[in-house]
Amino acid sequence: MTGLKWQGDKLLVLDQTLLPGTEEWVSCSGADDVAKCIVSMKVRGAPAIGAAAAFGVALEAAEAYRQVSEHTAAQMYPQLEEAIVRLGKTRPTAVNLFWALDRMSNALAECRSSEATGEQVVTTLRAVAAAIAAEDVQVNRAIGRHGLDLFRGPVSVLTHCNTGSLATVEYGTALGVIRALHEQGWINNVYVDETRPFLQGARLTAYELGLEGISHTLITDSMAGHFMKEGSVNAVLVGADRIAANGDTANKIGTYSLAVLCHHHGIPFYVAAPTSTFDLSTPSGESIPIEYRDDREVLEWLGQRSAPARTSGINPAFDVTPAELIEGIITEHGVIYLPDKQRIANFFREVGGD
Ligand code: MRU
Numbered sequence: 001m002t003g004l005k006w007q008g009d010k011l012l013v014l015d016q017t018l019l020p021g022t023e024e025w026v027s028c029s030g031a032d033d034v035a036k037c038i039v040s041m042k043v044r045g046a047p048a049i050g051a052a053a054a055f056g057v058a059l060e061a062a063e064a065y066r067q068v069s070e071h072t073a074a075q076m077y078p079q080l081e082e083a084i085v086r087l088g089k090t091r092p093t094a095v096n097l098f099w100a101l102d103r104m105s106n107a108l109a110e111c112r113s114s115e116a117t118g119e120q121v122v123t124t125l126r127a128v129a130a131a132i133a134a135e136d137v138q139v140n141r142a143i144g145r146h147g148l149d150l151f152r153g154p155v156s157v158l159t160h161c162n163t164g165s166l167a168t169v170e171y172g173t174a175l176g177v178i179r180a181l182h183e184q185g186w187i188n189n190v191y192v193d194e195t196r197p198f199l200q201g202a203r204l205t206a207y208e209l210g211l212e213g214i215s216h217t218l219i220t221d222s223m224a225g226h227f228m229k230e231g232s233v234n235a236v237l238v239g240a241d242r243i244a245a246n247g248d249t250a251n252k253i254g255t256y257s258l259a260v261l262c263h264h265h266g267i268p269f270y271v272a273a274p275t276s277t278f279d280l281s282t283p284s285g286e287s288i289p290i291e292y293r294d295d296r297e298v299l300e301w302l303g304q305r306s307a308p309a310r311t312s313g314i315n316p317a318f319d320v321t322p323a324e325l326i327e328g329i330i331t332e333h334g335v336i337y338l339p340d341k342q343r344i345a346n347f348f349r350e351v352g353g354d
Contacts, residue, residue, distance in 0.1 A: 001211065003043060003166040004052055006130065009062060011055040015042045016166055020207040031060040031083035038090040038097075041198065045167020046241045046277055047136050050100035053087040054129035057104040061125040065118045073111060073118045080108055080121075092289040093250055093318045094241040095279040100132055133169045139274045140171035142332035147177030147237070147272060149335060150328065151186060155234040158191040158224060161252035162204035163239030163272065174237040174272040175208065177330060182214045190216040191227055195252060197297040197315065221254050228265040236262050240273035240329075247323030247339030248285025249273075253316055259325035268327040275331050280348065285320035293317050 003014040011028040017040065018024050026042055028034045034056030037043050043052045060083040061076065068075040084101050091097060107128040111121045157178060161167075164175035171179060181187045190209055195201035202218055209216040219227065227233050236258050242250045249255075249271050262269035282288055298313035300306060307313065329336045333351040336343055 001165045001208070002170045003048060004055070004133070004169060006055060006133065008126075009059075011052065011059060013037045013043045013052065014166070016044055016204060017042055019166075019203055028056065029059055030063045031056040031087055034059065035086050035090050038087070044200070045162060046094035046096040046239065047140075047168040047173070047274060048166065049091060049094055050096035050276065051129070051133045051136055051169050053090070053097055054100040054104050054132045056087050057083055057101070057108075058122075058125040058129040061122045065122050068118060073116050073121045076118055076121055077108070077112065080125075084108075091291055093291045094277075095282075096241075096274075096276050099276045103128055103132060136169040136274070137171060139276075139332040140168050140173060140176040143173055143272050143274065143330055144171065144176040144180030146332070146334050147270075147330045148180050148184065150235070150268070150270065150330070151181060154186045154188050155181065156189040156191065156232055157181075157187070158193065158227070158233045158236045158258070159205060160193040160201060160221075160236075160238050160255055160258055161195045162200040162208070164205060164208040166204050166208065167200075167239065172208075173239045173274065173330075174270075175205065175239075177237055177270075177272050178209075178214065179212065182212065187214055189232075190214060191224070191233060192216050192218050193221045193224060193254065193258075194218060195254065196221055198293075198317075200252065221257075224258055225261045225265075228261055228267055233265075233267055235268045235270060237270050237272060240271050240277045241318055242282065242288050243271070243273060243278045243329065243339075243344075244282040244284050244288060245278075245280045245344060246284045246341040247326060247329065247336075247344055248288070249321045249323070249326060249329075250285065250288045250290065250318045251321065253319050256319040256321045259321040263325050269321075269325060270328050270330060271321075271326055272330040275333065275348075275351070278344070278348070280344075285322065288318075288320055290319070291317040
């Protein structure tokens with residue numbers, strides 16, 4: 001499955017805020033439509049918002065080309081540069097968004113320096129966006145394969161948030177590893193944290209696992225320690241929104257608590273993420289920008305106030321897990337065991353990235 005469908009002149013976004021009850025596709029024909037989908041979390045998950053934003057720039061190029069009178073690329077550039085800025089302001093934490101926008105920006109700069117025609121700009125940006133999406137699927141499958149190296153047989157794992165097909169273009173990162181384990185017949189059970197307050201686990205991960213026929217049990221976030229203590233959880237697998245140069249990892253709020261619990265109970269805590277989630281220009285987790293969302297997500301339940309009228313709330317959407325609590329980061333090029341600044345630098349030197 002996928003939550004993004006590219007139809008050449010439109011991007012269809014599966015509205016994740018309505019799942020699992022309603023499957024409704026929103027049609028986007030420009031960067032502003034896509035930006036609104038990202039802000040409202042109709043599309044969410046680090047790789048998915050990166051790919052959606054890339055398609056947003058491609059759509060804007062087609063839109064700009066239709067509007068300019070002489071069809072020269074020069075007339076299109078200001079609109080496209082504005083679109084990239086607009087998309088970059090949607091959500092601050094997931095670095096995949098900025099990674100994808102940088103790729104679109106570089107493609108635009110190449111068009112400019114090669115004096116491309118308006119039509120060539122449209123074709124080039126469409127091709128780069130399509131490549132970002134296609135690569136994501138391959139990358140996730142590779143993460144799944146490398147994740148198998150960490151296990152020798154059937155296991156019960158716990159996961160947090162949604163890192164599956166809906167959070168990527170297809171297959172998923174941490175959920176991709178779970179899919180790969182399931183394909184081996186190695187999943188006894190997946191404990192799915194409901195993931196307060198937006199319920200990505202309850203609404204989206206449970207939905208995806210159900211579609212795949214993967215055995216799973218929904219728990220509230222606060223039950224994780226109980227099931228670890230009674231020996232029901234063999235490993236924790238989560239995704240990431242931004243990994244700093246020293247391995248500190250920002251992911252959905254509640255991830256840090258899971259890592260601390262794993263440390264206490266001697267359970268391996270793994271992060272699964274593509275190399276596009278690493279931000280080597282950010283030295284440590286302290287400088288990762290954390291998105292704060294509307295307090296109402298905490299104070300309300302299904303649109304109804306659940307806290308007293310005068311009670312205030314606070315809603316950080318992500319937290320940072322220190323690298324020393326992470327047993328391994330599973331990437332498309334292999335696993336970085338016990339990640340730290342040196343091991344991450346060596347890894348990128350070997351794979352030739354960033
Ligand atoms: O706020 P969200 O739903 O966009 O947060 C998503 C997560 O935190 C995921 O774990 C992360 O993006 C990895 S997705 C493969």
